[in-house]
Amino acid sequence: MKKIRLGIVGCGIAARTLHFPALKELSHLFEITAVTSRTRAHAEEFARMSGNPVVFDSYEELLDSGLVDAVDLAVPVDLNLPFIERALQKGVHVICEKPISTDVKTGKKIVALSRNSNKVVYIAENFRHASVFWKAKELIEAGKIGEVVYTSWQIWVGMDESNEYVRTDWRKEPKHVGGFLSDGGVHHAAALRLIFGEVEWVSAVAEDLSPHLGGMDFLSTLFEFENGIVGNYTVSYSLKGEDEFEVVGTKGKMFIFWDKIVLNDDVVAVPQEDSYQREFEDFYHVIVTGKPNNLGNPEEALKDLAFIEACVKSNGEKTFISEFLL
Template sequence: MKKIKLGIVGCGIAARELHLPALVDLKDKFEISAVTSRRKESAEEFAQMIKTQLGYTPEIFNSYEAMLDSKSVDAVDLTLPIELNVPFIKKSIEKGFHVICEKPISTDVETGKEIIELSTKTDRVIYIAENYRHDFRFNKIRNIVDENVIGKPVFVIWHLWIGMDKSNKYAKTAWRQNPKHIGGFLSDGGVHHIAALRVIFGDIAWVSGTVKRVSDYLGDDDSLSAVFEFKNGVIGNYTISYALSGRQYFEIVGTNGRIYMDESKIRIVGEHGAEIQIPEENTFKNEFLDFYEVLTQGKPNVLGHPVEALKDLAFFEAAIRSRGMRIEVDSLMK
């Protein structure tokens, strides 16, 4: 079996803590052949981690351009400040490489459209990594809903209180403290939740919401509450704060039962009551495996398609612009 030679670009938290463990699990499918970072010491540290965990040392490049020119990789894995995603994806495609890029796709919807356009013109794979699309929980809940276990779903409600303090490792990231992308943590982290809800219910028609800035250290608005409607008629209600602490709450209410989700289980209440343990899984591994199958087995790029990632982001751009006014998500996508 051919291994994909992967060049990792950006050697920060996502590369070290999210992607590397998945690639260690998939060491028969991927070889991390190269790394690069703006900070040489960071690339060297990361190369050392790879040596320790995988037993080989990747080539270290001083620049992304040098990595691409070296032809020592088949595909690049971008784990970068958000504002670099679009230019770096473009460079990779220009040079003929496949690319997997950590979400969100771009700083804003308009910029992200360049990637959609590009994806229609290239035979290279542009895969936006959104691990929540590969998550047991949301795929399982979609199946439960599709099998009519709770009747017709009417409402989905999700409250998340992330409560990051100043010492949080993400809060301390320089590019997150001075974000060049819309919505700061709201879109950066929030695209996961909207991706998850779209796994269950499909596309969102419109959103109305409002944002607040509660903390003075999270770089931008950090709290949001929105009501929205999926194209299938389900009403959504999503409230999140990266500044405030609280108790997470996830509930789907249908005509014949409800679904709750907590850290460890999915619980169905109603006629067909049941409890489903959430298995341990590495959703990043699922995602890289899908990317691998897209690259090597001609599997269509559905879950990593840039349009899906852009729809997740469009929800936030709409909610942030909304100030209580209804915005059709598709109006941003056009």
């Protein structure tokens, strides 16, 4: 089986703790051949743990080396657009960490670049690869709780200044809309859209509660899907609490957890899988076999971001998602 020669660009938290463990399990599909990072010491450290690929002092040198078929971008969000553009100019495939960009306006430019290139641009949204959300979708479509009327998702992350994500420089002074609200929120938007379909409008309030987190860190929303399902999504990155994901139908309700779904009085176990490994596997097959890029499609990632940007800019007013995607 042909291996893809992969360059790692950015050796921070995502590359070290999320991407590399997945790539280690996929050594039959990928060979890490090059690495670069803003701090050379971080690149060298990553190289030592990943088979000693060539370390480059700059992204441009890595792209010009001829050592990579694809790059894995795990860089500050504001670099996604220029780094994707440079890779495509060099004829190199891209897998890039979410969110797609700092805002919908620049995200549209990435979508345009992808459409006009014969190389793959894959936005790495691992929630689109999480088995439990696909299982929930399956059970709903099978009518297990009747016609869905309402869903509520409350998420209490509870970060403080000791959290390594909070200490990341580019997150302290975020250039991406809403700070953590979009950084983490596109995950939740992806799951909601996967299960229930497209969101038509949203009314939301966003707040900055913690002095330790860059940007806003609390969001509460009311919204409606195009199919008429009403939803509430509340998330806080500074407050602690118990998460709850509830779906209410005309014949019962379900609660969604990471490893199970409680369906009325029954428990449906969902085997845990590495969603990062699954997204890299999918990226491989999109490149090598020509599989449609449905799960890493930049247009889907743009819709995730549009939901969050509409929430952040709503100020309590009814705001239509389509206004951000025109």
